[in-house]
Amino acid sequence: MAAERSIPAYELNLEEYWHLIVRRRWVILFCTVALGGFSWLFAWLNQPPPVYSSSAQVKVEQQANLAELLMSGRAGYTDINTYISLVQSYAVMQRVAKRLGLIPKDATEEDLRANPEYLDEVASLRDAIRAEREEDTNIITITAIAASPEFARDLAQATAEEFIAYNIEDKNRRIFEAKRFIERQLKVVAERLRQAENAVQRYREEHGLVTIGEAGEVAAKVIADLEQQYRQEAARLNAIRFAFEELKQRLREGWDYRGVSVGVEVSPYFAQLNKRLIELALKHTELSTELTEAHPQMRELREQAMDVLEAMLDELAKQAEMSQARLEEIQKAIADNEKRFLGAPDEALELQRLERAV
Structure with a gap:
């Protein structure tokens, strides 16, 4: 078996690395530039569009709503959060879109709702507006976001101005509604007042009352006057009866030409009779110096005097x-x-109830 032979490992040194880079420099440069270019292109293609913002501020006053006070009986205050919602409302954004020329200015409400493009324009403006309250103040900051600085500026300014105009028109509308409501109520109240006054007048006429405070006073005065009249008439009656009895006694015992003194005014006719008797007495005195009582003229004078006395007696009776x-x-x-x-008191109580209705 042949013995295994080891192959020595070859290691590159720095010089060889450098020569390798130099030989492949164009490949390395191309890869670097290509990666950088692709990275820049990818970043440029995926970058967000530029966004510009512009702000406008509006100060609102939380005043008592007089129209609501008159129509509902309580003072209403518009909360600032309501104003913030109103800035982004469809009504205000519709006015802003017309002002900026995004939709026709003469477009009616029906035209806007029937055209989806108009609705999209209004919706896009609404999405581009932000309204928020400055901390612890009554100032609303309206921020408009747009792709161009000019449009952002115009949008913020138009939104602020249209919000103010809409708010003024809404308040004026409420005031006119309150005015019409008051005018209608005035007619109703005037009719009720007339009916109440007529009821009071009828009650006063039926019961003879002037006012509640005067009812007892007037009644007491009337009674006092009647009692005074009664005393005066009773004294007059006593004087007439006394004169009647005295004259009747004179006629029984023998009469004379003296006038009849009563002490009170009996009647104009009685005064004429008394005057006639005095005239007869004067004439009797004048004739008695020349004529006797048996003279026909003297007898006629006595008969006239008797007729006068009897007439006076009848008048006294x-x-x-x-x-x-x-x-x-x-x-x-x-x-x-x-x-x-x-x-x-009962009548006064009823009169008081009627006068409260007035």
Whole structure:
């Protein structure tokens, strides 16, 4: 068996490496350039498009919504987050698209919804807008992102301006709606007020009340006046009755030409009779100096005087009856008013309820 022979290993030194590189330099250079070129080409082909951003800021005020206060009875405050959502809303983006000329300015809402291209334009603008609140402020920062700096600038500015315009128009619309609501309510309230006033007026007329506070005072004053009238009429009746009895006594015992003194005013007719009696007495005194009592003229004078006295007696009796009837009427009026005065609190309560409705 033949003995195995070992082959010595060959090792390259640095000089040989260098000579190898020099001999293959074009291959190495080509591979390096090719790999670099392919890497650059791959990176260039896959690089993202350039993105530009522009920002605009809008300050919003959280004021009480007067329209909502009038229409719903409570003060409404628009939250700033609502404004942020409104910036990216379809209504604002539609206005921005028209302003930038991306969709026709005269396009109606129906045209926009019927055309997918218009909707895509509005949607793309909405995706390009970001709105956020500056920390602890009422300032909204609107950021527009676009492929060109000019479009980003115009988009941010247009969005801010259209948001302000839309917000103003919306507030004006709410104010006009509140105005129309108030006008309608004024008509309703005016009609209710008229009905309430008529009810109060009818109640006052039916019960003779002026106001709640005056009801008792008026009733008390009326009763006091009636009582005063009763006392005066009673004194007059007593005076008439006394004069009647005195005159009747004079006629029984023998009469004379003296006038009848009553002390109160009886009636104009009684005053004329009394005046006539005094005139007859004066004439009797004048004639008595020349004529006797048996003279026909003197007898005629006495007959006239007797007629006057009897007429005065009848007038006193008539006035006494009238005075008595007047006293009864006053008594009845006092009783009615006292009864009414006792019922005044209930009537006052009802009147108060009606006046509250006014």
